[in-house]
Amino acid sequence: MSSLLEVDGVSVSFDGFRAINNLSFNIGDAELRAVIGPNGAGKTTFMDIVTGKTRPDEGRVLWGEPPRSLLKMNEAQIARAGIGRKFQRPTVFEDQSVADNLTMALKNNRSPFAVLGWRPSSSSDERVQELAAEVGLADQTGRKAGELSHGQKQWLEIGMLLAQEPRLLLVDEPAAGMTLAEREQTTTLLRRLAETRAVVVVEHDMDFVRRLDCKVTVLHQGSVLAEGSLDHVTRNPDVIEVYLGR
């Protein structure tokens, strides 16, 4: 399997604290992966490194085919290269309508002058409607995003990520604050998305991870402790000790 993202021997410390310690991680095209680990294991820092928010002290991060280093790119360039990120807290632009939020995320030329000249067309309208329908907001496109419920905002944000058409989707605790029904919908959606692109889900909730039914990477103190199916890693004595045994 060719790898889409390759993280190799990456370390980063904050004020002497090693948040990520010689971490290596691979993910292929069209793969669903769950990343679990106790608090402070470095899950969010890992995402920050991949999306360009944090620069590692050493190691390399390669992306795509032929491999390019992500370390020289800024957040916007990485996003344009095809890495989308869903934050834990839903971050949508509350002052703007659902349609405006989605339109902004549509895959298009992002340079200021191209955006200045961009005007909506019937195909862009259709695409926005399609995306809104996909995340269950078809009849809410005219509403301000700030009026939506918490769950709907999460969905809108997922819709915006879909509009970006990323090749890799990083999802931070998608199930947080969702009802049981919403969680099931989210699982289904994530699994469907993983058919056409790579999806990395960072999650605390073991039930949710079980439902995703995918390969699991366990992080501990900034490096990979175990990797494999959920049943495989939960039988690993190290994992039991640091994470599940508590």
Added chain:
Amino acid sequence: MQRKPFILQNPSTLIVLAGLAVFTVAVTALSQAYGTGALPTSMVKVLGKTLCLALAAVAMDLVWGYLGILSLGQMAFFALGGYMIGQWLMYARTEAIVAASMANNAIPPTPLELQEGVANQIFGVVGSADLPLVWSFAHSLPLQMLLVLAVPGLLALVFGWLAFRSRVNGVYLSILTQAMTLALALWLFQNDSGFRGNNGLSGLQNIPGLDTVSQARLSVWFLWASAVALGLGYLLAAWVVSGKFGSVIRAIRDDETRVRFLGYPVEGFKLVVFTLAAMITAIAGALYYPQAGIINPAELAPIASIYLAVWVAIGGRGRLYGAVIGAVVVSLLSSWFTGGRAPDLSLPFYTIKWVDWWLVALGLSFVLVTLFAPRGIAGLFDWLGRAVSPRRQGRDLGPDHGALQEQEAKA
């Protein structure tokens, strides 16, 4: 989906432009040169200058209300625009005077002698007789007009590039913009900066080549020019903030980090808006100072830029018409109260003299608006709009899940 033309999507733009046209026609009809003469020429000049300030406020609203950068250095661009046009005004007029006085000489003056004469006249006050390098283009109106856009634009571009690239944000950025305007003012105050130090440039109300035209006429001409500039500037700003570009810059205002993760080059967008606003402000300044007649480095004092922010806040930031209303209302009120014509307010224990107390009142109203009416005067229109047509779409008619929604019931 059928799309309405730009102007119908933004009815407020049409209203502002219509209001501006009515205002211009009314002032013309009341002017001494073209109408009944009810409005003295000095008042026409005040109104023309107010239109220029409104244009600067529109640009401030782009930067602050839409992009979220509280720039406290906008008047630097305004004054630079004034200085650039002032250079030509002063040079060309002095040249005409010097040429006239030398015409009686036995030997006609050479171009070099003429230039020396001009330099002597302009820079005598600062003890110099050489034409500084920065006056190289002062003889040419088209070149100086180009500089009106180029100098402030370039300053904004370089300043913005340095500041935005380092991701300086919020109050730190405001302080930086204020430092910029203060530094520029201090530099201009020096005699050897080449802009006549604290004397500034004067006599700008006399337009070279138009000596036979009375000030009464000129004031109306400048009012027209200011109205056209405000109209075009307003249209441009309304076009910029409509559509996806407007969406993106408002998104940058609300959550810059998220916009980055959407793949937009945030710094590029900031730079475009900041530079565009600087150039619009410079045009406003270039039209303002010929009406004011004089420009000196005090015009760049940080307080001037803070006034601009106060006008936009009171008018309502995030709405272009709010900026126009704020600038017009507050600056006219300011000149009325500080002009000594406002009647004193006699309280039993104290008499409020507005000349002294106006600033206090303005500061107080700024605080009150910020606390209780963050949308400013423009918020009144929202309130009126809601009172006329309450928002109904999407609200359930009844408590049941299957109940009709209001828009379904209407059909």
